[in-house]
Amino acid sequence: MTRFNSRLTNALSNKNPYQKAYKLGLLVSLCSAPFALQAADFSVIHAGELLAVAGEKPTTKQSIVIKDGQISAISNGYIELASSQITEADTLEYIDLKDSFVMAGLMDMHVHLQGELGPNNDSEALRMSDADVAMKSAYFANKTLMAGFTTVRDLGAKPEQIYALRDAVNKGWLAGPRIIASGGVSVTGGHGDVDGKSPDLLDMLTSKTICDGPFDCRRATRRAIKYGADVIKITSTGGVLSDTNTGTGQQMANDELKEVIDAAHALGRKVASHAHAAEGINAALRAGVDSVEHGSYANKESIKLFKKSGAYLVPTLLAGDTVVQMAKGDSNFMSAAIKAKAIRVGHDMQNNFGNAYKAGVNIAFGTDSGVSRHGDNAKEAVLMSQAGMSNQDILVSATINAADLIDMSDTLGTLAQGKHADIIAMKASPLESIDALLDVHFVMKSGKVHKQ
Numbered sequence: 001m002t003r004f005n006s007r008l009t010n011a012l013s014n015k016n017p018y019q020k021a022y023k024l025g026l027l028v029s030l031c032s033a034p035f036a037l038q039a040a041d042f043s044v045i046h047a048g049e050l051l052a053v054a055g056e057k058p059t060t061k062q063s064i065v066i067k068d069g070q071i072s073a074i075s076n077g078y079i080e081l082a083s084s085q086i087t088e089a090d091t092l093e094y095i096d097l098k099d100s101f102v103m104a105g106l107m108d109m110h111v112h113l114q115g116e117l118g119p120n121n122d123s124e125a126l127r128m129s130d131a132d133v134a135m136k137s138a139y140f141a142n143k144t145l146m147a148g149f150t151t152v153r154d155l156g157a158k159p160e161q162i163y164a165l166r167d168a169v170n171k172g173w174l175a176g177p178r179i180i181a182s183g184g185v186s187v188t189g190g191h192g193d194v195d196g197k198s199p200d201l202l203d204m205l206t207s208k209t210i211c212d213g214p215f216d217c218r219r220a221t222r223r224a225i226k227y228g229a230d231v232i233k234i235t236s237t238g239g240v241l242s243d244t245n246t247g248t249g250q251q252m253a254n255d256e257l258k259e260v261i262d263a264a265h266a267l268g269r270k271v272a273s274h275a276h277a278a279e280g281i282n283a284a285l286r287a288g289v290d291s292v293e294h295g296s297y298a299n300k301e302s303i304k305l306f307k308k309s310g311a312y313l314v315p316t317l318l319a320g321d322t323v324v325q326m327a328k329g330d331s332n333f334m335s336a337a338i339k340a341k342a343i344r345v346g347h348d349m350q351n352n353f354g355n356a357y358k359a360g361v362n363i364a365f366g367t368d369s370g371v372s373r374h375g376d377n378a379k380e381a382v383l384m385s386q387a388g389m390s391n392q393d394i395l396v397s398a399t400i401n402a403a404d405l406i407d408m409s410d411t412l413g414t415l416a417q418g419k420h421a422d423i424i425a426m427k428a429s430p431l432e433s434i435d436a437l438l439d440v441h442f443v444m445k446s447g448k449v450h451k452q
Helices: 006-012 017-031 121-127 130-146 159-171 199-205 214-226 254-266 278-287 300-309 317-328 336-358 379-386 391-397 400-405 434-438
Strands: 042-051 059-067 070-076 092-104 106-111 149-154 178-187 231-235 270-275 291-294 312-314 423-426 440-445 448-451
Touching: 059 092, 092 440, 106 312, 106 400, 130 149, 130 159, 130 440, 130 448, 149 400, 159 178, 178 214, 214 231, 214 254, 231 254, 254 270, 254 278, 270 278, 278 291, 278 300, 300 336, 312 400, 317 336, 317 379, 336 379, 379 391, 379 434, 391 400
Parallel strands: 042 092, 106 149, 149 178, 178 231, 231 270, 270 291, 291 312
Antiparallel strands: 042 059, 059 070, 092 423, 423 440, 440 448
16 A cells, blocks of 8 residues: 655655754654554545445446545546645545455444353353453454454443443544444343343343333333433344243244334334244334344245335344354353254254345345354355355445445445445455455545554
């Protein structure tokens, strides 16, 4: 990459040798500073191949002009800004991506930034303070950003910590993806409630947004929003990783689902529903849910309801693949109940996803990272491709569709004038081989270069 600063160049052109020497020292010190956390007033990216809008044909030899973190223009050819366009006070950088495929930042609509599945989960939960959890979350957030994912939706974390991480990233205190953070609402004993521990720990760790009955679930929803939730996460069915043999069928009753969704929508929040079994998927869709996570056993009725409502399926194939491999391996930390569910559900997810895609269901990219390793998010794209989804549609799901799901299409999802400068690059075209997403070498978020 070539980077150029107009103020420093003007300084070095000074004819006074003493001033020039001083300013050369200033240049050396500034060049050693962490530019990744600073945005120039103006940036110009020279893109060899540019996919400004997923689903459309990419263009070649393009220039993207960025001002104050937003895209101000996209032009044919490799342009340079005229001196009349900038002032002496402005910083200007040129970024050479002429040998790269450039596109909008990827978005993952289902992550858990506070941890990763493994044998030490329970012991870490007892040993780690809330501050430790926050530090670990920041580490995982950075790994996610470095993988080219500039926006994520976190669907399950300790609320106070994930909201603090979200706000710290927004304020520029930490490098991480833009975070849409959820508040969870679940029923007593269901997936999303705490399980597999002693009664004393169960009492201590049970969330205040665990609810029973429609009116209690309305209270829990309002409470989650009061304390900072951007989106509400519910669990309409059982889950694979609940340490209980309660299965993966419907657990949240129809009237509870309806109250949660109505209460959330009334306060301007969307609702995402974890759901494996068809009856739980369909109940959530009938109640007006905005996205279904996993959707492992979506049936013909599910597909009709998806298409009627316009709700999104967030497939999380990577999570299914991960738990199958763990359950078949030496994962002694998995109970017999978890292993049985993991092998059964994990194997079935990919085929059912392929059926939903072929039927025309809206799909938004999501991995359930935290089950899988953070930073490996793009492996989801490989599994989606293996299930029959076209490379073009995979990119649409991770940009345009994801932006629509979080109501941010006006600022994210494509590269266009006025939108956030969330931009990534790789050496190969993911339209030709989806594996190219596994090797992102350039990451910019809101005009700041984080990886180069």
